[in-house]
Amino acid sequence: MARFKKDKSGEMPAISTASMPDIIFMLLFFFMVTTTMREVTLKVKVKPPVATEVQKLEKKSLVSFIYIGPPTQSKIYGTESRIQLNDSFRTVNDIAEFIYNERETRPEADRGLLTTSLKVDKDVKMGVVTDVKQELRKVGAFKINYSTRRKAPKAE
């Protein structure tokens, strides 16, 4: 018959770390699935405003981003709000070309669904944003998304 024997030695048995790689791999896969690769290096500071009525951007591959905000290296570029397309500072006049290029890289069937996400710092003045919007209207990129952070709705 089985008998419970008391370990007389009193030493703690070493905890097996054999499953450690599995745990870490699980974490790794979790992060790989839930996060996205950083595509551009931000040269402007973007602190989006908060809003309650936000919708998620659905197809990530069909979104092109326009960043507007004060440059991060204010010693070199000053503090005036700048527009960043891909990896460099651009002006409003470059937006049309940027949108055409973005359309070129997408499959033809999806071009109508292309959304432009405006990632704008909350302290930027509307003048720049209005210019960008006018430019987008000219090239027919009508679907836009004002990037905002979600704020918990007020309790009523």
Add this chain to the structure above:
Amino acid sequence: MARKVPEINAGSMADISFLLLIFFLVTTTMDVDSGIVRRLPPPPDPTAETPDVKQRNVFNVLVNKSDRLFVESRWGDISTLRNEAKEFLSNPQNREDLPEKRMENIPGLGEFPVSKGIISLKNDRGTSYDMYIQVQNELTAAVNELRDELSRQKFGVKFADLRSQMDIDAIQAAVPMSISEAEPENIGGGK
């Protein structure tokens, strides 16, 4: 008897996977892209005349360069804007000074009075983006709350919880997102 194959030491596996994990943590971002979705109107046709819209059907919201609100010719406040917009769009008592309604046949709802009201938003070039988003947010919230109310009344669930595309389309047609932004430097122009 087959020769015993020596086991590969897997002790460093954890280190390798830790390294990978840290690499992914550093190079990826967690933020989900979310925001307020809008559809820009096509560029104005210079030959087209501005459509004649009755004064009672337009809800004017102006934001000046110091982020003050001017709602329907009065100083407004961001905290009351949502309810004002809701009252304007729904016009529950069918008041004379609030927008007209037209009966429309919506599949799934039948004859339904759809408001002809349009919210016209105009901002200054000096308005801060933060304020602009707050105003957009309140106006969107007004429409969303009206949609929720109607959806609850007709289908018993919130608008966001509707599953059938036909119901969604019906509610969207009954409470249209009629927020129009004025053309810059052109008061009252555009749709």
